[in-house]
Amino acid sequence: MNFDQITEPIDRRLADGLTRLAAVARQLDWQAAESAGLSPTQADILRFVANRPQGARLTAAAAHAGVRKATASDAVAALGRKALVHKDADASDSRAVALKATAEGNRVAQAWPSSFAPIVAGLSETEQETLLGLVVKMIRQLQQRRLIAPQRTCVTCRHFRENVAPGTSTPHYCAFVGAPMAERHLRVDCAEHESAA
Structure with missing residues (x-):
């Protein structure tokens, strides 16, 4: 018997496994959200906004949560009623609105x-x-x-220098901090991120 002939392709098995892990994570999100009186979308948007003290636009929050703008707007309205998020003038565009977490919103997001x-x-x-x-x-x-x-990852930041010291334990370099980096130092959401594009 040759397992290569009877086994599904590895990409299919990997995708199935990741789908199962995502389902577990989503179930845990629902449980945490329910105990906090939030929906998972509200919680996701709250954490997104709380990680951006300068404020975040609704379109960015919707894109991050993977929902339509109208759904994000409903979630933000609910977060506003719960005094977890408020709307403020956007510092970069006076015609736009920036979403900001309240002190209680920051507390909830940090404890999530x-x-x-x-x-x-x-x-x-x-x-x-x-x-x-x-x-x-x-x-x-x-x-x-x-x-x-768009994500605020190290690898998309203008300060990131990839693989400048190959073969070392710290092959990358962050020009913002001025220090070498290992793979374990990579960030998925860096507050100091500036897009390289």
Whole structure:
């Protein structure tokens, strides 16, 4: 018996496995959201806004959450009624509105459990570092193909210098901080991010 002939292609099995992991994470999000009196979309938008103290536009929040602008608008209205988010004038465009988290919104966002934490907890530190590198790579590819909203990852930042010291434990360099970086230092959402494009 040759398993290559009877086994589904690896990309299919990997996709199926990731779908199952995402379902577990989403279920954990629903449980956390329900106990906090939020929907997962409201929680996702709240965390997105709280990580942007300068404010975030509704379109960016909708793209991040993967929902339509009208759905995001409803979620923001609910967050406003719960005094977790407020609208403010956008510093870069006086005609636009910036969403900002209130003090209570920041507290809720900071206390929010990571739904994938129990999923990656079973991996060793080395495995987590490898997985982080792969996740960042996948996000970059999705962003290049315009299948995901722009992300504040290291690899898309103008301060990031990729693989400037190949073969070392810290092959990358961050010009913003002025320090070498290892794969484990890569960020998926960096507050100091400035787009390289």
